[in-house]
Amino acid sequence: MTDSRDSGTGPRDPDALLRRAGVRGNPDRDQHFLIDDRVLDRLPDYAAQAGFDLSHVLEIGPGTGALTDRLLAVADEVTVIERDPDLAAFLREEFADDIAAGRLTVISGDALAVDLPDFSVSVSNLPYGVSSELTFRLLPRGKPTVLMFQKEFAERMAADVGTDDYGRLSVSAQHYADVEVVEPVPKEAFSPPPDVESAVVRTTPRDPDYEVGDEEFFLRFVKAVFTQRRKTLRNAIRNTGHISGLDDADAPVEAIADGKTDLDPDVLSKRAGKIPPKTFAALATVADEYGRGGGETE
Numbered sequence: 062m063t064d065s066r067d068s069g070t071g072p073r074d075p076d077a078l079l080r081r082a083g084v085r086g087n088p089d090r091d092q093h094f095l096i097d098d099r100v101l102d103r104l105p106d107y108a109a110q111a112g113f114d115l116s117h118v119l120e121i122g123p124g125t126g127a128l129t130d131r132l133l134a135v136a137d138e139v140t141v142i143e144r145d146p147d148l149a150a151f152l153r154e155e156f157a158d159d160i161a162a163g164r165l166t167v168i169s170g171d172a173l174a175v176d177l178p179d180f181s182v183s184v185s186n187l188p189y190g191v192s193s194e195l196t197f198r199l200l201p202r203g204k205p206t207v208l209m210f211q212k213e214f215a216e217r218m219a220a221d222v223g224t225d226d227y228g229r230l231s232v233s234a235q236h237y238a239d240v241e242v243v244e245p246v247p248k249e250a251f252s253p254p255p256d257v258e259s260a261v262v263r264t265t266p267r268d269p270d271y272e273v274g275d276e277e278f279f280l281r282f283v284k285a286v287f288t289q290r291r292k293t294l295r296n297a298i299r300n301t302g303h304i305s306g307l308d309d310a311d312a313p314v315e316a317i318a319d320g321k322t323d324l325d326p327d328v329l330s331k332r333a334g335k336i337p338p339k340t341f342a343a344l345a346t347v348a349d350e351y352g353r354g355g356g357e358t359e
């Protein structure tokens with residue numbers, strides 16, 4: 062096995078890992094490797110500082126293992142999922158001791174397709190091309206995460222109601238967790254540098270302060286209404302029944318307008334960007350009740 066530590070102590074040098082792996086990073090494969098030691102060192106810290114359970118860390122897209130190395134220093138156990146078979150083979154060689162000790166498992170495959178282990182926290186520098194799909198594979202598990210995203214995506218995830226960035230992504234992510242942008246990361250921190258700026262997001266799972274009967278419908282309803290974010294809710298709900306899955310998209314609007322629900326009829330003249338998640342939940346409940354499959358329409 063290759064000398065595990067480049068200077069005898071301390072974490073592996075990310076540039077040396079790249080050299081040993083003999084890779085450059087292929088942007089077409091979502092490969093932008095972190096080479097800034099300070100950012101690499103801080104990623105596990107964001108999990109530790111929040112008191113997250115580090116017994117089993119899941120890392121998606123480990124690349125050449127610079128972050129994996131730092132995670133092994135703080136976690137009892139680490140599982141990584143890497144799609145590139147050459148990188149997975151490199152990791153198996155580079156981290157043979159940790160694998161032999163039962164502390165590291167390398168899964169070779171697509172993180173969107175393979176079974177996820179029973180992890181306690183995920184700390185990952187995600188492949189940006191599938192970051193949304195991966196996030197919504199992780200968040201419903203109810204475990205905390207520290208994840209690197211495109212900055213714009215990170216800001217939309219964490220956005221508060223009424224701000225320009227607030228949208229479907231904010232409501233959907235914040236349905237599962239408190240979301241905070243903890244650090245902007247410049248392009249130069251990566252090799253090769255991506256076209257966009259990045260940011261680290263920490264999510265802390267919690268139950269929402271509202272009830273939704275049918276979570277899948279709620280998320281679909283939010284998605285549908287935000288496709289028409291410049292329209293009033295009255296029109297947005299009516300126009301997007303085919304996306305949200307309403308049989309009768311007029312019925313819930315009429316029920317609200319006629320004061321048959323607990324919602325203030327004024328809500329219909331607002332735009333989606335001004336509607337807090339709790340009100341979305343109430344709207345989805347009414348839409349479900351009046352607009353789907355033989356509800357209480359008159």
Ligand SMILES: C[S@@+](CC[C@H](N)C(=O)[O-])C[C@H]1O[C@@H](n2cnc3c(N)ncnc32)[C@H](O)[C@@H]1O
Pocket residue numbers: 090091092093094095096121122123124125126127128142143144145148170171172173185186187188189191
């Ligand atoms: C942004 S790089 C991060 C590499 C490493 N964690 C680092 O920080 O240097 C993303 C990694 O995810 C891998 N990858 C891309 N798509 C993937 C997928 N669907 N499932 C698992 N890994 C994937 C790429 O091969 C690459 O190694």
